Amino acid sequence: MVIAAPEPKTEFQQPLIGEQRVVIRGISWEAYLQILNALPQSRGSRLTYDDGVLEITMPLEDHEFYGRLIECFIRTLVELLGMRMKTMGSTTMNYPHLKKSAEPDNDYYIQNQPLVKGRNVDFSQDPPPDLVVEVDITHTDIQKNQFYASIGVPEFWRFNGKVWRIYQLQEGVYVEVEVSPTFPQVPKDGLYRFLEQAKNDEIEAVQSLRSGFFS
Template identity: 85%
Template sequence: MAIAAPEPKAELQPPLIGERRVVIRDVCWEAYLQILDALPHSRSSRLTYDAGVLEITMPLEDHEFYRSLIEYFIRTLVELFGMRIKTMGSTTVNYPGLNKGAEPGNAYYIQNQPLVKGRNVDFTQDPPPDLVVEVDITHTDIQKNRFYANIGIPEFWRFNGKVWHIYQLQEGVYVEVDASPTFPQVPKNWLYRFLEQAKEDEIDAVQSLRAQFQQFDELSGQ
């Protein structure tokens, strides 16, 4: 039987500030939808609704840096491995039957890309995204592991500004794993190195990732 991975613990050192959050409790589904509709579509804030708890997140610079660069990392790997992708970004993912809605950091269809390519996704009929990425540098009141496991996201990445957690859905709960099920050949240090290099030069980081992959590919082919 799969045992659910615990929510990541807060760091003991002074916390980094990556997001500002506002939490509103006792919000019904209809009120959540009204708030969602009242907000402009072009905004930086993101909403997560979980059974009466509405969390509004305002990303700051560190959050957006890591979120954008992790997407760059994923898209480069997809290309290098000859895969296909449909990027959902922070598209609103609503599941009224589960009383849950979210605008994740990034969401992707990779394995199920052929099912949803060339059209808008209908979450009432289509499968959920294959991979969701959240950057949670500061505390969040939403238990994201339980939240996305209940939605049925097969793979969930969380990054707190220092540590990359990879979760795989097993028997309805997330189990933390050492390698991404989507990119099983990729060790964790590739992302850490990529993000560290990107702080100095993002293009150089991508070029180094490509060179690293080529070297890995040549060694694998021997």
């Protein structure tokens, strides 16, 4: 068990600029699909479509740094806890009946991993990922909480470069909670300490997480 400690205060010399964004309004679902299909599968930009609003996000260094480290944190926890996981990365999640589509930073099947293991996910039939992670350092025009709640994602993490927020879906809306439903053994400050240590040495941060988790 990780021993809880006071939440560290992170100070920055200058405001973080984690993403560049372009927003296009008045785009139909059919037009969005044409844009999506015209783009190469291997690309740096990520698309989010919410009933007529298309947001194109180009992640910058701070965004990628935190996104990759949060994934490393989750992977390590899954391994330490003896869980199973199917990683979806930024796979396009299309929900045409809702006119919504997302390419989140990270998303995972953990509780429902047995339902989707060994094959491609069909979002028209399979449940949504159990956990979605978004790094939003700069302003986004998409109401992400409402967006992922409407899709039915049980747990949603948001990180703005300073604050980690955990949301649990309860009766169709997100409620902010202090402990992850997927990882109740991990105190809220666990990710903060991991990220702070990883700024200097990512490998050492993972080793510290492994060695201290059950102490």
